[in-house]
Amino acid sequence: TRHHTMKIAILGSGYVGIVTGIGFAELGHEIVFIDVDERKVEMLNSSKPPIYERGLEELMKKNRGKYRATTDYREALESSELTFICVGTPSKGDGSIDLKYAESASKEIGKALKNNDNFHVVVVKSTVVPGTTEDKIKPIIEKESGKKAFEDFGLAMNPEFLREGNAVYDFFNPDRIVIGVKDERTKSVLEELYKPFDCPKLITEIKTAEMIKYASNAFLATKISFANEIGNICKKLRIDVYKVFEGVGLDHRINPSFFRAGIGFGGSCFPKDVRALIRKSEELGENPKILKAVMEVNERQPLKMIELLKKHIPNLRGKKIGVLGLAFKPDTDDVRESRAIPIVKALLEEGAEIIAYDPKAIENFRKFFPQVEYANSAEDVITKSDAVLIVTEWKEFEELDYSGKIVIDGRRVEKAMKEAKIYKGVCW
Ligand code: UGA
Numbered sequence: 001t002r003h004h005t006m007k008i009a010i011l012g013s014g015y016v017g018i019v020t021g022i023g024f025a026e027l028g029h030e031i032v033f034i035d036v037d038e039r040k041v042e043m044l045n046s047s048k049p050p051i052y053e054r055g056l057e058e059l060m061k062k063n064r065g066k067y068r069a070t071t072d073y074r075e076a077l078e079s080s081e082l083t084f085i086c087v088g089t090p091s092k093g094d095g096s097i098d099l100k101y102a103e104s105a106s107k108e109i110g111k112a113l114k115n116n117d118n119f120h121v122v123v124v125k126s127t128v129v130p131g132t133t134e135d136k137i138k139p140i141i142e143k144e145s146g147k148k149a150f151e152d153f154g155l156a157m158n159p160e161f162l163r164e165g166n167a168v169y170d171f172f173n174p175d176r177i178v179i180g181v182k183d184e185r186t187k188s189v190l191e192e193l194y195k196p197f198d199c200p201k202l203i204t205e206i207k208t209a210e211m212i213k214y215a216s217n218a219f220l221a222t223k224i225s226f227a228n229e230i231g232n233i234c235k236k237l238r239i240d241v242y243k244v245f246e247g248v249g250l251d252h253r254i255n256p257s258f259f260r261a262g263i264g265f266g267g268s269c270f271p272k273d274v275r276a277l278i279r280k281s282e283e284l285g286e287n288p289k290i291l292k293a294v295m296e297v298n299e300r301q302p303l304k305m306i307e308l309l310k311k312h313i314p315n316l317r318g319k320k321i322g323v324l325g326l327a328f329k330p331d332t333d334d335v336r337e338s339r340a341i342p343i344v345k346a347l348l349e350e351g352a353e354i355i356a357y358d359p360k361a362i363e364n365f366r367k368f369f370p371q372v373e374y375a376n377s378a379e380d381v382i383t384k385s386d387a388v389l390i391v392t393e394w395k396e397f398e399e400l401d402y403s404g405k406i407v408i409d410g411r412r413v414e415k416a417m418k419e420a421k422i423y424k425g426v427c428w
Helices: 015-026 038-045 056-062 073-078 100-114 132-145 167-172 184-193 206-237 241-249 270-283 289-312 340-349 362-366 378-384 395-399 415-420
Strands: 007-011 030-034 067-070 082-085 120-124 153-157 177-180 201-204 320-324 353-357 387-390 406-409
Touching: 007 015, 007 073, 007 100, 015 030, 015 056, 015 067, 015 082, 015 167, 030 038, 030 073, 038 067, 056 167, 073 100, 082 100, 100 120, 100 132, 120 132, 120 184, 132 153, 132 206, 153 177, 153 184, 153 206, 177 184, 177 206, 201 206, 206 241, 206 270, 206 289, 270 289, 289 340, 289 387, 289 406, 320 340, 320 378, 340 353, 353 362, 353 378
Parallel strands: 007 030, 007 082, 030 067, 082 120, 120 153, 177 201, 320 353, 320 387, 387 406
Antiparallel strands: none
16 A cells, blocks of 8 residues: 655755665655755765665665755745754864754744645754754744644654665664654654664653764774774784674674774764763763763774884874775765764874775865875775774775885775785784
């Protein structure tokens, strides 16, 4: 049986917004993307993905005609039944969450709802600290529209758990769907929308849904910092930390994922979300010691790579250091909070010359470090450098010939190298 086609507006065309919108288009819904960035709007309208994400371009081409994009909030919102707020929630200088985009989105939604007599459902998908939807977003929409939440319009919080690089796959294969709602009408709209997904669906209070997102990301970040701490001890004892966590992860209460030790976590989510949760909890008079330690370990970890390099080359001044991988993880062009940033910074401070390569992220990285030399290939980096640092575990880095080089491997791609006995130093 065919489900009811919904008219869905996506406010904010970043990773989450685009993947969510195109995913729902594939499921048969009619999508309108709203963004202030004209370049993104134009790209979406010509079926070109404004971001690199595996499988996205094909899905956009396939569903051409089921979505459009515009900068006109009013028209787009008035012609839809449901709006997903997918705007960014960056960090402020002190680590707390910056809600300026969420607030201006709420204002626009409120204005558009003013003369709209249909029951419009507003769904917050952006990661927002617990309490935000009801204490910040709701009053803005109510004030601008003159309407009452949960009666005249629906309001819900539905966190997103997709991983960059696997976002399209994750959209169609979620582990769970969390829906924070209050009113029955909104609940049934969202249950209907998510009917095609075969996974546990958890209906919660709105602020609980907000917290589930933070607790999930904070726990995954904790697993990584924990693995790094154990890894640092293992290194001193000459124990293979990867074997250790293979053993640990076999306990079904623990699970093997997110125990890869190395130079730590980056990306647009973990560092920002852990910081925001720390700030929120301090605001409430708490002292979140575990969360603070998770960030401390993560900040120290990339510098360990430089320490190890200096064991081989004590004075880096004038030395040419190759950096392989600039993206915060493989299969993305995203460099936000990439561990390559503190590493390149530290190398520059030591007076090293840098030659860097990444299959997708050079253009994004260049904006932060125009002074760095960028190579056309990984091979080029290896040939031209005195030592190579592997910062992101792109698959192609596993198959290179590193013979005779000093290689510091921050991400355990060294399997091939180990077999060929061609690496000199390995980090983790
Ligand atoms: C993360 C979560 O995994 C998603 O579930 C969540 O939806 C998303 O944040 C978000 O909040 O939007 P993402 O940032 O795309 O997804 O990337 P991850 O695959 O989680 O990796 C994050 C960082 O941790 C990367 O820098 C990666 O290299 C590092 N990492 C990951 C490790 O150092 N070790 C591991 O074992 C796993």
